[in-house]
Amino acid sequence: MRLRTDCGTENGLMAALPCCLRSLHTDEFAGAKSHMYGTSTSNQRIESWWSYFRKQRSQFCMDLFNDLRERHLFNGSRQHISLV
Known part of the structure; x- marks a missing residue:
């Protein structure tokens, strides 16, 4: 209610x-x-979980874009997004 x-x-x-x-x-x-x-x-546990989640998700995105950059599929600009 x-x-x-x-x-x-x-x-x-x-x-x-x-x-x-x-x-x-x-x-x-x-x-x-x-x-x-x-x-x-009493929300310390959930706030801790959200902090962990954000860090892990951010790391995933950073790793993804680094991988794309290394394969020359992404150079960091908005104009150049090439998906093969």
């Missing part, structure tokens, strides 16, 4: 969505009351 998020920038849509979707409901948590902001005291 109620979603709680911290004030992180990635949570804007998560805050707006339930308020919009529940705007016509009539219960005690309808509309703007369907979301609340709070401190993030």
